Amino acid sequence: xxxxxxxxxxxxxxxxxxxxxxxxxxxxxxxxxxxxxxxxxxxxxxxxxxxxxxxxxxxxxxxxxxxxxxxxxxxxxxxxxxxxxxxxxxxxxxxxxxxxxxxxxxxxxxxxxxxxxxxxxxxxxxxxxxxxxxxxxxxxxxxxxxxxxxxxxxxxxxxxxxxxxxxxxxxxxxxxxxxxxxxxxxxxxxxxxxxxxxxxxxxxxxxxxxxxxxxxxxxxxxxxxxxxxxxxxxxxxxxxxxxxxxxxxxxxxxxxxxxxxxxxxxxxxxxxxxxxxxxx
Amino acid sequence: xxxxxxxxxxxxxxxxxxxxxxxxxxxxxxxxxxxxxxxxxxxxxxxxxxxxxxxxxxxxxxxxxxxxxxxxxxxxxxxxxxxxxxxxxxxxxxxxxxxxxxxxxxxxxxxxxxxxxxxxxxxxxxxxxxxxxxxxxxxxxxxxxxxxxxxxxxxxxxxxxxxxxxxxxxxxxxxxxxxxxxxxxxxxxxxxxxxxxxxxxxxxxxxxxxxxxxxxxxxxxxxxxxxxxxxxxxxxxxxxxxxxxxxxxxxxxxxxxxxxxxxxxxxxxxxxxxxxxx
Numbered sequence: 001x002x003x004x005x006x007x008x009x010x011x012x013x014x015x016x017x018x019x020x021x022x023x024x025x026x027x028x029x030x031x032x033x034x035x036x037x038x039x040x041x042x043x044x045x046x047x048x049x050x051x052x053x054x055x056x057x058x059x060x061x062x063x064x065x066x067x068x069x070x071x072x073x074x075x076x077x078x079x080x081x082x083x084x085x086x087x088x089x090x091x092x093x094x095x096x097x098x099x100x101x102x103x104x105x106x107x108x109x110x111x112x113x114x115x116x117x118x119x120x121x122x123x124x125x126x127x128x129x130x131x132x133x134x135x136x137x138x139x140x141x142x143x144x145x146x147x148x149x150x151x152x153x154x155x156x157x158x159x160x161x162x163x164x165x166x167x168x169x170x171x172x173x174x175x176x177x178x179x180x181x182x183x184x185x186x187x188x189x190x191x192x193x194x195x196x197x198x199x200x201x202x203x204x205x206x207x208x209x210x211x212x213x214x215x216x217x218x219x220x221x222x223x224x225x226x227x228x229x230x231x232x233x234x235x236x237x238x239x240x241x242x243x244x245x246x247x248x249x250x251x252x253x254x255x256x257x258x259x260x261x262x263x264x265x266x267x268x269x270x271x272x273x274x275x276x277x278x279x280x
Numbered sequence: 281x282x283x284x285x286x287x288x289x290x291x292x293x294x295x296x297x298x299x300x301x302x303x304x305x306x307x308x309x310x311x312x313x314x315x316x317x318x319x320x321x322x323x324x325x326x327x328x329x330x331x332x333x334x335x336x337x338x339x340x341x342x343x344x345x346x347x348x349x350x351x352x353x354x355x356x357x358x359x360x361x362x363x364x365x366x367x368x369x370x371x372x373x374x375x376x377x378x379x380x381x382x383x384x385x386x387x388x389x390x391x392x393x394x395x396x397x398x399x400x401x402x403x404x405x406x407x408x409x410x411x412x413x414x415x416x417x418x419x420x421x422x423x424x425x426x427x428x429x430x431x432x433x434x435x436x437x438x439x440x441x442x443x444x445x446x447x448x449x450x451x452x453x454x455x456x457x458x459x460x461x462x463x464x465x466x467x468x469x470x471x472x473x474x475x476x477x478x479x480x481x482x483x484x485x486x487x488x489x490x491x492x493x494x495x496x497x498x499x500x501x502x503x504x505x506x507x508x509x510x511x512x513x514x515x516x517x518x519x520x521x522x523x524x525x526x527x528x529x530x531x532x533x534x535x536x537x538x539x540x541x542x543x544x545x546x547x548x549x550x551x552x553x554x555x556x557x558x
Contacts, residue, residue, distance in 0.1 A: 002379065002380050002381070004454055004459075004460055005376065005379055005380055005460045006380055007460075008376075008459075008460045008461060009376065009380075011372070011461065012372045012373060012375065012376035012460075012464075013372075013373050013376050013377070013385075013388070015369045015372075015373075015427070016369045016370055016372070016373035016427065016431050016435070017373070017388065019369070019424050019425075019427040019428035019431065020388075020391070020392070020395075020427075020428045020431045021428070022410060022414065022416075022424065022425070022428050023407065023410075023424070023425045023426075023427065023428020023429040023431075024391075024395050024398075024403065024428050024429055024431070024432070025391070026406070026410055027403035027406035027407040027409075027410055028395075028398065028402065028403050028406075030406040030409075030410075031402055031403050031405070031406045034405075034406065041409075090291065090295070091295075093288070093291065094284070094288055095288045095291040095292055095295070096288060096289075096292045097292050097295065097296070100299070101295045101298075101299055102548070103541075103544055104299045104302055104303060105299075105302060106547075106548065106551075107303070107537070107540060108302075109485075110485055110489075110536045110537075110539070110540050110547075111489070111532075111533055111536055112488065112489030112490075112491065112506070112507050112532070113489065113491060113507075114489075114491050114507040114510055114511055115489075115506075115507065115510060115529055115532045115533065118510065118514065118525060118529055119305050119306065119309050119529060120305065122308070122309060122312065122320070122321075122324055122526075123305055123308060123324070125321065125324075126321075126323075126324035126325055129321075152302075152305070157551060160548055160551050160552055161551070161552060163552075164552035209397075212399075213399050213400070213401075215400075215401075215491075215492060216489075216491045216492070216507070219491075219511075220511065220514070233401075234399070234401050237401045238401070238404075238492075241404075241405050248405065251405065252405060252406075255399075255401045255402045255404070255405070256402065258399060258401055258402065259398060259399055259401075259402040262397065262399050263397050263398075266397055
């Protein structure tokens with residue numbers, strides 16, 4: 001069978017393969033190489049060793065954006081997952097209208113980041129105006145604004161994953177715990193959560209990497225105001241590329257650093273929660 | 281039993297209120313889209329009065345002055361085109377990768393998985409250069425870029441499903457004289473229908489809302505997507521027309537809500553399936 005299929009390789013694989021080379025492999029390799037070069041376009045690239053990386057680490061705005069992003073990712077991870085889990089628990093109880101509520105909570109997830117940012121900008125500025133201030137005046141307004149925004153956006157998504165997880169817990173396990181005299185809280189921590197670890201792993205992975213990669217919402221809600229203090233890593237990299245000529249190499253070096261951080265955090269997180277998963 | 285009923289009714293009540301609060305932001309924008317622009321920033325939470333009412337003027341400005349319908353058209357074109365191409369090409373590729381075991385297919389699979397974790401910022405600058413050089417900076421060309429950049433997730437998900445299809449079915453088809461192409465389109469494709477829906481929905485959600493990739497790749501003088509058009513309204517012009525922006529936001533949200541309500545069940549299933557595989 002393999003032989004028969006093999007002859008058709010060009011038809012089956014080639015379109016995806018070529019696009020993949022063009023849309024991912026070439027830009028990725030070029031990106032790594034260019035992070036060691038000084039350039040404005042590719043043709044004038046000159047090898048400069050590690051100086052782009054040195055420059056990137058020296059950039060205080062970039063370092064600030066790292067801490068700001070890390071804090072954001074952790075806070076949003078906790079907020080999103082706790083609320084989403086609670087909602088999933090509530091909406092799997094016997095209650096009228098659970099389907100409609102699920103529909104409503106999931107909806108914001110389908111709206112694009114730019115649109116979301118401007119929707120919430122109107123609301124936050126409307127509220128803050130009552131206290132004679134605005135979103136762009138304090139980096140922490142932007143921070144909590146973004147937390148509320150991404151929670152609103154992602155809670156529904158995580159909730160759906162948690163509901164799928166809850167529904168896959170076999171009923172007899174829960175019944176056995178009940179017969180053995182476990183109360184509600186014991187059942188939650190000793191049965192439900194251990195059984196849910198695969199869903200928890202995936203949700204935590206998604207929310208922490210989403211938090212690090214956040215760009216559209218950051219750009220539209222605060223655009224880094226006040227003076228780049230609410231700028232997150234992705235936006236900082238974008239602004240380094242397109243805001244300052246001559247800094248493209250540094251921007252690419254920052255992008256490589258960013259890539260390494262995102263992969264490392266994703267791996268650590270997966271490892272940490274995977275080890276807590278139980279066999280059913 | 282009675283206690284249960286009371287609890288359930290109370291729950292429904294609480295969640296009704298929560299639900300209304302949850303969709304409030306969209307309702308507030310909707311309300312403001314009918315106000316005159318000077319009143320939007322001043323009193324965003326007040327219902328339109330006779331003085332502030334602007335009927336559908338904001339929508340007309342958004343459509344005439346900012347050419348929003350064109351942007352909606354291009355977004356529809358890019359999303360539909362890309363998703364269709366991604367579904368066909370990556371499912372074929374995934375089937376081949378799982379059925380033919382060579383070093384090449386193994387490496388390709390690993391590269392696809394790897395590409396899923398790479399953030400877009402890593403390749404954005406070089407990708408826009410590649411697109412410019414190869415002339416892929418049009419809505420037609422961007423479909424190829426999306427195929428390349430979106431291949432990872434799609435191939436991964438399809439591979440996961442193909443593995444669960446029993447080999448015997450395909451062997452039977454091949455023995456009966458089907459070519460591999462016929463086997464794929466007549467036998468494998470119908471079995472994979474649920475996966476097509478899941479992948480299609482995930483990719484649709486991504487491409488429809490994507491801002492940065494089309495922003496960097498497309499020739500913006502000629503083509504804009506909705507997200508880009510809205511960012512332009514807010515960003516590049518000196519004076520911001522809040523009224524037109526409110527209208528544009530609503531125009532951007534409406535297709536999404538229609539799409540959502542019409543295939544809600546599939547979307548929720550697709551998300552759950554995608555997450556479990558991921």
